[in-house]
Amino acid sequence: MEQKKREQDVLILRDEKTGEIGVVAGLKRDGTPNMKPARAEHAQDFLRFDRHGDALDNFFANFYRQCKEPKRFGFYRVAVEGVENVVAVMKELLTDPVGFHDVLSPHKVDTTKYEQAAAQAQEPVAAEQKPPTEEAQQAERPEATPVEEQRAEQSYKPIDLDRLDRAEVGRRWGIDLAALEQSGDLERMRHYGKSQFVECSPDFGGIRVSMQARLSLRENPDGTVSLVPHPIRRAPNFDEYLNVKFTPEDQENLKKTGNLGRIVEVVDPATGELHPSFVSIDRLTNETVAVPVSAIRIPDEVKGVKLDPKQKAALSRGEGVFVEGMTGKSGKKFDATIQINADKRGLDFHFGGQRRAQRQEQSQASDDTQQPRRLRIGKTLLGAEVKPEYKAGWEQNKWVYIEGMTDKKGQKFNAYVRPNHEKAKFDFSRKRPEQSQIHEIQPDNASRTQVAVNSEGKTHEATKHVGEPLQRGQTAPANTDQQRRQQQAGKPKMRM
Structure with missing residues (x-):
């Protein structure tokens, strides 16, 4: 148990606006981090991350x-043990983050890849000529969904x-x-919807x-x-x-x-x-959701625009339909692609996609006459030297592992x-590709011992007990501490 604790980290959080510092204990409903003081009574609330897991991602x-x-917000990753003392030290260091950069840097979490992933996830539905934010919000409001129109016309019964x-x-x-009742989530659940994110602590065999x-309600056969x-x-x-295998086109649509x-x-699954x-995919939880066609009524009109038979037929087939001149509650007009979303049990509104598709079609004819762009391979890549061995691998269209590149925020990465x-x-990949797709580069003579010990698990007698990873070219203890450990380990032990 103690070993497991030593392999866990927590996140220290600094609110750059208020200067407040604490330990992350999850996310609030608006997505901002839930911060707790670094005191023993709050230890059970701290969000913990296994050093070899993916919970941090x-x-x-x-x-x-x-x-x-x-x-x-700024995030710093530290070991869970002794976090109360660490936070006190961090408060002092963060009074001068530039001056203490070298001390803070090993703990600072590089969030670049998460920012890029979030931006890419939003890009497909980003508006090239977005209507006002107010209109987009109104378009997403549940009172306009076909399910609620169905409620008014049929004998609808909430749970x-x-x-x-x-x-x-x-x-x-x-x-x-x-x-849940006070927040309005229970009312949404009562009408076959889902809550926003809720903190819960399920009981698994006596362990919370x-x-x-997100939460929903289910009606059981026994009532x-x-x-x-x-x-x-x-x-x-x-x-x-379940039983549905997605085609490449399906996968592209879902993404x-x-x-x-x-x-x-x-x-x-029951019957x-x-x-x-x-x-559809629940964008908040990544869960795949299905709803029977019989549970969704295709509307005759959306935001003041009457749908023609072709548009209604396309919606009933699950396709997206571009609709112009819809009216928000403020009276402003906007255009969007509408589509049935199984998770919402109603309509999705996507902005900009139709214009982007039209522009691609218009430019397709001229693409053949344009000279294709060529990739230029220079002497450096993101600050790292491009060696001849790299180019040799790239000529075979293989992956090459490069160390010491610098991202847009000035952070080093491999x-x-x-x-x-x-x-x-x-193309960049932090995960190791298949072995057959990797161009292995033999280390130079100065690095052979370093690679053999650090990467291949081999033993080098002269540095066997230094207790630290070897540096490039190192074949002997590098300092007095390493020399002392090497010498002490080599002495015979006295038997009592």
């Missing part, structure tokens, strides 16, 4: 997806909350339904585990109602959902819009029946790199 992915002011065992919800999931999840948590998944499953773009027969269904001549850019 999940945290920052959700942080950049939800938080409106991500640059307001009966009296059939929900409130005491069991608190006991099993550690959730206060009164708080803190987590964030009771159960609470269903929807925790955050590491990434969407773009390969399959761009979050919607499958067609109707598929989805099996009901084994197949139901024609819409399929990665596998391969030229992408089709797009006239370099």
Whole structure:
């Protein structure tokens, strides 16, 4: 247990706007970090990260997806043990972050890749000529969805909350339904929707585990109602959902819009029946969601625009439909592509996609006459020297591992790199590609001992007990501490 604790870290957070410093204990509903004082009574609330796990990636992915002011916060990763004392020291160091840069740098979390991933995730639906933010928000409001129009016309019945065992919800999931009621989440759940992110602590065999999840309600065959948590998944499953295998076109649609773009027969796990269904990705949790076609009514009119039969038919097939001249509550007009979203059980509004597609079609004819861009391989790449060995690997279209590159924020990083001549850019991968795709570079003579000991697990007698990774060219203890450890380890031990 003690060994497990030593392998866990926590995040120290500094609010650059207020100067407040504390320990991260999750995310609030608006995406801002929940900060706790570094005191023993709050230790159970601290968000802990296994040094060999991916929980840190999940945290920052959700942080950049939800938080409106991500640059307001600075994160520092430290060991969980003794964090109370570390925070006191960090407060002093952060009074002069420039002067203490060398001390703070090993703990500063480089969030560049999370920022880039969040930007790329938003890019497919980014507006080239966006309507005002107010209009976009109004377009997303649930009162305009076809499901709610269906409620007004049919004998719609919301879920009966009296059939929900409130005491069991608190006991099993550690959730206060009164708080859900006050926030309006319970009302959304009552109408077959999901809550926003909620802090809950489910009981697994007597052990409480803190987590964030969206919540929904489920009507059971025996007439009771159960609470269903929807925790955050590491990434969407773009390969399959239940009995449905996604085609390459399906995968592209899910990545761009979050919607499958067609109707598929989805099996009901409880009955084994197949139901024609819409399929979408919950953008907040990465969960794949399906809803039967029979549960969604295609609207006759959206935001003041009457849909023609072709548009309604396309929507019923799960396709996106570009609609012009819709009217927001402020009276302003806007255009957008609408599409059925299974997670919302209603309409999605995407801005800019139709114009982008039209422009691509218009320019397609002239593309053949244009000279393709060529990738130029210079003497350096992001500040790192491009060696002849790298070029030899790239000529075989293989990945080459390069150390000491510098990102846009001035932070050093290492990665596998391969030229992408089709797009006239370099591809980067922090994960190790398949061995057959890697161009292995033999170390020079000055680095052979270093690589053999640090990377291949071999033993070098002269430095066997120095207790630290070897540096380039090192074949002997580098300082008095290393020399002392090497000498002491070589002495015979006295037997009692």
